[in-house]
Amino acid sequence: MVRPSKHPIPSPTCGCFFCLTGISLEEKKSKRTPVRLRHKIEKRSAEKQRKERKEAKKHPELHRKKPAALNIPNSYPYKDRILSEIEEARRIKAEEQAKRRDEAKLRRKELKGGDDEDVMKDADEVKSEEEDDDEMDVEDSEAEEGEGNAMAALLASARVRAAEFEAQHGDSSGEDNDESDDERTFQRASKDTSRKSFDKMFKQVVDAADVILYVLDARDPNGTRSKEVERQIMSMDGGDKRLILILNKIDLVPPAVLKGWMTYLKRFFPTLPLKASNGAPNAQSFDHKSLTVQGTSQALLAALKSFAHSKQLKRSVTVGVIGYPNVGKSSVINALTGRLGGGSNACPTGAEAGVTTSLREVKLDKKLKLLDSPGIVFPSTEGQLGSQAEKQARLVLLNAIPPKQIDDPAGAVQLLLQRFSTAPSLLQKLLDVYAIPPLPNLGMGELTKSFLTEVARKRGRLGKGGVPNLDSAAMAVIMDWRDGRIQGWIDPPIVTGTVTEGIKTDSGAVEADQKEIVGQWMEEFKLDGLLPGDGETQEVEMKG
Ligand SMILES: Nc1nc2c(ncn2[C@@H]2O[C@H](COP(=O)(O)OP(=O)(O)OP(=O)(O)O)[C@@H](O)[C@H]2O)c(=O)[nH]1
Structure with a gap:
């Protein structure tokens, strides 16, 4: 469009649209946001974010991120139960953290007194x-x-x-x-x-x-x-x-x-x-x-x-x-x-x-x-009998394998449960660590699954749709075992007279x-x- 020839220059006395607005229709109007305007917006936005961050630092309780919502379908029959268990686990975790903090404080105090x-x-x-x-x-x-x-x-x-x-x-x-x-x-x-x-x-x-x-x-x-x-x-x-x-x-x-x-x-x-x-x-x-x-x-x-x-x-x-x-x-x-x-x-x-x-x-x-x-x-030990998976499970329980290299964490937990099956008091202590009720009478494989499902629920190790993540639960158990949060040991061979169970194979002369x-x-x-x-x-x- 071209400015009408009647008003080549905007006239202050004329009341027409072109003279009032000063718009020249000779120039093609660009749709691009002017750089100046863009910078202005960016500056304002950065300023706002800075303010919000400052505010969040001042009042962290008001700005804490909400934990990601669990996508459990409404049709899942145990949804309420799982949600309440997760809530309970969070509460226990917070309590434990507070307890640990108090204990650490106490230890530090004792340490200052030179009595540790x-x-x-x-x-x-x-x-x-x-x-x-x-x-x-x-x-x-x-x-x-x-x-x-x-x-x-x-x-x-x-x-x-x-x-x-x-x-x-x-x-x-x-x-x-x-x-x-x-x-x-x-x-x-x-x-x-x-x-x-x-x-x-x-x-x-x-x-x-x-x-x-x-x-x-x-x-x-x-x-x-x-x-x-x-x-x-x-x-x-x-x-x-x-x-x-x-x-x-x-x-x-x-x-x-x-x-x-x-x-x-x-x-x-x-x-x-x-x-x-x-x-x-x-x-x-x-x-x-x-x-x-x-x-x-x-x-x-x-x-x-x-x-x-x-x-x-x-x-x-x-x-x-x-x-x-x-x-x-x-x-x-x-x-x-x-x-x-x-x-x-x-x-x-x-x-x-x-x-x-x-x-x-x-x-x-x-x-x-x-x-x-x-x-x-x-x-x-590497030469001991058993499949590769069994050998690895044994090494995992000896804490000899870094977590990243563990292929089958559930297998190691199964071996742990198997060892505990002959020591009921240790098994009970293991269940107490996760506040799990007594396990049903099942075969070793099913028993391990049932135990890990409970651990996954108690520790919030759930995958998409609220499905218990058994591998992740097994890793949690392995870490607890490694750090001594789960009690367990191998009993010493019984020494009778001069020969022990463990050294029967050695000849008398060597002994x-x-x-x-x-x-x-x-x-x-x-x-x-x-x-x-x-x-x-x-x-x-x-x-x-
Ligand atoms: N409860 C307990 N933990 C211990 C004791 N000695 C060592 N640890 C822990 O065992 C873990 C391994 O200890 P390290 O000294 O790194 O073992 P390392 O044999 O040198 O390990 P590598 O470097 O893998 O060969 C650490 O977390 C130690 O704190 C102990 O007497 N009691």
């Missing part, structure tokens, strides 16, 4: 330890690929670097200071986490060690033990290596079970009970009175020092720590160095299996150094030899009477 089983350090100590850590020489060093001397090369290279570090920092004497002040760690640069590389590192640790601490899980010592590995170690260096069994996580078994296992294991090798860490805060643990983190780790340290002094070597004694994934190898080292919790750990630890992926050397004092190794599932060795080694490490009660039954006391 003498286990944890107060904030100042931890801080000073962190400062110590900063001084620690943490260096990467490539191990040489040579077969037999790889460890020696690794250690040599670390020593050279340590010497360089000392020279740089003015400590030219090269003398070791006492205890953990002079602790140094080094890590292999390689990030190779394959089984082959783990096996290689295991061999390196065993080759380099004078003393081997074989860490076992007190809940299933034989499950985490390989007689083949023990035999191999005994045959190395003309039988010069010393092997000590460390029964760790004793807080997760009652004193009677601990005593039974100690009696059983001491027939093979010197054995020490250990509580290397306090574990998960809400674990169902047992109080073993004097067998605290500090008490047991100091006993172990004293034994190692006795051995180191008795040997009178010019070099320091190397102590290798081996065992299944997640049995607490790194925690043992941290307990020995007195570095517990937080970022001040000498070795990183974690609830999942497979945290340690490299060799780590920690110097305790001028006479002792420790070698941490990645956890390995030893061949004897006699072993007895002599155990006696001799116990003396070298001065283990007799090292711990109060030394595994004797103490009063059972359950902790929440």
Whole structure:
């Protein structure tokens, strides 16, 4: 359209539409929003959002997101029941959280008073330890690929670097200071986490060690033990290596079970009970009175020092720590160095299996150094009978498989229920954890499904349409088992006279030899009477 020729320029005296509005119809009107207007809108919108965020921060209770609605069809007959159960589960969870918070507060208060089983350090100590850590020489060093001397090369290279570090920092004497002040760690640069590389590192640790601490899980010592590995170690260096069994996580078994296992294991090798860490805060643990983190780790340290002094070597004694994934190898080292919790750990630890992926050397004092190794599932257990799924279920219950690698979580729960079927009191405790009524009398497969359905309902593990997600429920059970929220253990073999159920297969001669060795080694490490009660039954006391 063209402006009518009558009004080429808008006239102030004319009252026509074109002169009044000033619109020129010669220009084609664009439908595009002007950039200025767009910017204006964006600015206003950002301003509004900023205001809303500020408001939400001020009054979080008014702006909390509502939980996603469950899409349960109205036609589903148990909809009301499921919804009320979910509501109940939320309430219980909130109560538990509040309880845990209160307990943590209480613990912190106790800690400030310096009365926490003498286990944890107060904030100042931890801080000073962190400062110590900063001084620690943490260096990467490539191990040489040579077969037999790889460890020696690794250690040599670390020593050279340590010497360089000392020279740089003015400590030219090269003398070791006492205890953990002079602790140094080094890590292999390689990030190779394959089984082959783990096996290689295991061999390196065993080759380099004078003393081997074989860490076992007190809940299933034989499950985490390989007689083949023990035999191999005994045959190395003309039988010069010393092997000590460390029964760790004793807080997760009652004193009677601990005593039974100690009696059983001491027939093979010197054995020490250990509580290397306090574990998960809400674990169902047992109080073993004097067998605290500090008490047991100091006993172990004293034994190692006795051995180191008795040997009178010019070099320091190397102590290798081996065992299944997640049995607490790194925690043992941290307990020995007195570095517990937080970022001040000498070795990183974690609830999942497979945290340690490299060799780590920690110097305790001028006479002792420790070698941490990645956890390995030893061949004897892998070789046990059963399908692949059964083998995996067994490893899952040993907490030896990281959660992401578990193919059939329900299978592991089925094995757990199967084990509990002969221990009614433990089964009842398991049901109590999830507030589930007694299970119906069904076959193992159906029973597992029924149990997991109830767990899924109680824990809100529901899929689309409110259908219980059994795999997710099974993972929840596995995590509770791993962290000790579910109580359970394997009973020790009954020791009768001189032969035990567990060692019937060994010949009498081997047993006699072993007895002599155990006696001799116990003396070298001065283990007799090292711990109060030394595994004797103490009063059972359950902790929440
Ligand atoms: N309850 C309890 N838990 C423990 C004890 N010792 C270690 N743990 C816990 O067990 C888990 C595994 O400990 P780690 O020291 O990382 O075990 P690891 O053998 O080094 O594990 P990998 O690195 O997988 O080989 C951690 O969550 C520890 O807190 C103990 O004496 N009692």
